[in-house]
Amino acid sequence: MRRRGELIAAALAGAWRPDPGTVSLGPNELRLVTPALLRTGAGALGWWRLRNSTLRDDPAALELQQAYRHHALQSALYEERLAQIVAALRDGGIEPLIARGAAAARLYPERGLRPYGDVDVWVRPDSHTAAARAVAALPRLAWLVDLHRRFRHLTRDWDELYERSETPQIGGETVRILGPEDHLGLMCLHMLYHGACRPLWLCDIGAALESLPAGFDWEYCLTGDSRHRRWITCAIGMAHRLLGARLPDPVGSAADRLPRWLLPAVLREWGRSKHYMQSPSMAFSLRHPAYAVEALRLRWPNPILATVGVGGSFDELPRLPFQLAECVSRATQFLAGLPGQPRYKAN
Amino acid sequence: MSHDNSKLPLARREGLLVEELGDETLVYDRESHEAHCLNRSAALVWRHCDGTTTVPDMVSLLQQELDIPADESMVWLALDRVEKAQLLRAPPTPARPGIDYSRRAVIRTLGRAGGIALVVPVVTSIVAPRAAHAQSCITRDQCEEGPAPPCSGLPICNRPGDCCMQVDVDQCEADDCP
Incomplete structure (x- = not known):
């Protein structure tokens, strides 16, 4: 009997393709994974995958279809708003860079397949204050903007990122997005820093891998720290092994060599009904001890999050030391009263 | 005439x-914040509600475009459904007395044609999926007025360090992030 994580992988395999092929799930299996697909924003992709199958009339499938419709409208609305936000920033002399959500949605056959709940906007650090002011002047849109001043996971400087960026049309506005090499790297690293807790992020990587432009520069994409390079190739390998993404030749062999603990860790994470981003704060849990046990349980870092959290290597060594080190690091931060930014915010 | x-x-x-x-055809009403899904026949009728197309014209359109034995009852059913969804500016003149445009009557008319379920005009509401937590930040209002605990733990947009957290047994508020 397949576990929930494996079923989610089966439900989403190739889901970013115009014709994702047949889905190998039974009705009971579909009912088991539907809440998780909905909860993690992959409901529309779930419907896309099974819309031509015999499961399409199952009540669980109809919930996924509702998500598909809902996200289609939501994406159309957000594209309009994104265009307005970009126009307002440009009026203030600021050229924003867009990545992840709206930029990743372009990689899918229909924009609603890849929902996003906010617009991640990056501006040069020296423009951040002016950008924050410009965004605050948009009372009906400001809540939607997640304004960043640096790409936490990318080491390149702004000029280089801008130089290699692209300017597609989104929502009727020409929008500047990261170049494909930087965007693939960012999506891989962002997913790992969050412990690969959302299957949608791995679909993004699959979609990106299968829509690489001619002349995609792998050498540039993988330039830099050897540990980062290994992390990126492992993320690519995860998309291949779990979701059937086609491996491009230049990284094929490296991406197919994954540490043994990696895929089980992802499947375990996907099988959980809650992940750390949904847990109560430790400050709250200390005030309400009834929640403390659960808060601590959810905060136990999975091997992926622990490894990247402490800057470790994706090798065959046991992960427990990394997990303990990550816990100590967090506890120290918390006890020092310096929680700072949440780990998963990229500001 | x-x-x-x-x-x-x-x-x-x-x-x-x-x-x-x-x-x-999906329609989102920016005023009521309601969303509707129109199937092909309902959408066809709605798109031709231009103040000049008559009900008999719409019957012809349905017959031509969907290749079905449509009659006036089908058009009236579609108009009824889109009006209930508040997608009409000017409500249509009431149907002639004696026209039965219930769903059952339309199905009876179409009974001779195949694929009935696909052509009977239907307008359904689109509801947000039970747990479509697709976002990585939410507003303070969404947090405090959202569903009952357990809260999502999502960051509050534009409030660095604040997340939507359970602050009491039945209450969620913006609070320190984990």
Whole structure:
């Protein structure tokens, strides 16, 4: 009997393709994974995958279809708003860079397949204050903007990122997005820093891998720290092994060599009904001890999050030391009263 | 036969976001924040509610475009459904007395044609999926007025360090992030 994580992988395999092929799930299996697909924003992709199958009339499938419709409208609305936000920033002399959500949605056959709940906007650090002011002047849109001043996971400087960026049309506005090499790297690293807790992020990587432009520069994409390079190739390998993404030749062999603990860790994470981003704060849990046990349980870092959290290597060594080190690091931060930014915010 | 144009159905266009999605037409009402899904026949009738197209014209359109034995009852059913969804500016003149445009009557008419379920005019509400937590930040209002605990733990947009957290057994508020 397949576990929930494996079923989610089966439900989403190739889901970013115009014709994702047949889905190998039974009705009971579909009912088991539907809440998780909905909860993690992959409901529309779930419907896309099974819309031509015999499961399409199952009540669980109809919930996924509702998500598909809902996200289609939501994406159309957000594209309009994104265009307005970009126009307002440009009026203030600021050229924003867009990545992840709206930029990743372009990689899918229909924009609603890849929902996003906010617009991640990056501006040069020296423009951040002016950008924050410009965004605050948009009372009906400001809540939607997640304004960043640096790409936490990318080491390149702004000029280089801008130089290699692209300017597609989104929502009727020409929008500047990261170049494909930087965007693939960012999506891989962002997913790992969050412990690969959302299957949608791995679909993004699959979609990106299968829509690489001619002349995609792998050498540039993988330039830099050897540990980062290994992390990126492992993320690519995860998309291949779990979701059937086609491996491009230049990284094929490296991406197919994954540490043994990696895929089980992802499947375990996907099988959980809650992940750390949904847990109560430790400050709250200390005030309400009834929640403390659960808060601590959810905060136990999975091997992926622990490894990247402490800057470790994706090798065959046991992960427990990394997990303990990550816990100590967090506890120290918390006890020092310096929680700072949440780990998963990229500001 | 002449028609009084002021009594012909006229669709609302303002304040709506319309998306074509396969065979369906999705309509989001920016004023009521409601969303609707129109199937092909309902959408066809609604799109032709331009204040000049008569009900018999719409019957012809349905017959031509969907290749079905449509009659006036089908058009009236569609008009009834889109009006209930508040997608008409000018409600249509009431149907002639004696026209039964219930769903059952339309199915009876179409009974001779195949694929009945696909062509009977249907307008359904689109509801947010039970747990479509697709976002990485939410507003403070969404947090505090959202569903009962357990809260999501999502960051509050534009409030660095704040997340939507459970602060009491039945209450969520913006609080320190984990």
